[in-house]
Amino acid sequence: MGMWSSLRGRFSLWVGKIFGRRSVKIGIYGPPNVGKTTLANRIIRDWAGEDVGVVSDIPHETRRVKRRKDVKINVDRSSIKLDIVDTPGLATKIDFRDFLSYGLEEEEAKKRAKEAAEGVIESIRWLDDLDGVLLVMDATEDPYTQVNITVIGNMEARRLPMLIVSNKIDLPTASPVKIIEAFPQHTVVPISALKGNNMDTLYDGIYEHFR
């Protein structure tokens, strides 16, 4: 079954390429606050000249999946067309009390927690409809979390391509090496989505892995 669906996936990707119209659907996944929307915005700004989503230092800012269709990325003399899917941050726990320290009122915090939980469910459901994933991690944090393991396990089980993005390398405490050591079987690209560092390497990686 897995083999068949993987073959079918490849076949439709190939047909799409021949006719040059099918975009590759790439999900941007990861825990809250790692910089997924910042990265989605940067990719879309670099290649389509606009923003998609709101960025904030309060976790669970993105609570609905957002798709920007047909973003064409040029690499060398070739190109790849992507649908960029920015997803709500994945979590195994959501406590409305955590939002109070950001100055939210109790009712607002409770509403945010409920929407955040719904957002997680939507993110997980989208895993079934993607051609590949950019798994974003915050390079200043411990990479070995259940959320990261679950995303990686699901991509492996579905035999779908994945790139790990080690974000926030502009920060002094960033340690992309930790991420590389934690997931040695995967390609890790260290970037700063905020500053735009190393984006060319990421675009090369996207072209190599998802085309």
Added chain:
Amino acid sequence: MAYTNISGEKMVRVDMISEDLLASMTSAEKIRMILDGVIEGKILVLERGLMPEEEAKLIEATMVEISPEFVGIEIESYPAKERRSLMDRLFGRTKSQARLTVIGSPNQLKTIKKDRGLITALISEV
């Protein structure tokens, strides 16, 4: 919710779930058992971890239950590289389930330390 012993002291209940029991359960049963256990205040130790698809379903089911009273779960399991046992290698299996998984409420499982072959759960006072 905490348990008390005969002398009225508060205690944490830890349920060890064997590989055999897990193998006899469907995914839906495992997920229900885990969530109900955590909601009751138990800490669960699974001898064999969940499949990636089950982990995703567990997160989904957890999110359905989120409320001001239930803030979710904490899960810890072994790293992937340590998951490939000798048996896996002999049989040429690349993916196997995690060996040991600890699940509990985030408030109870304050910190879980992972070291080579050892998981130490620091359980907060109840």
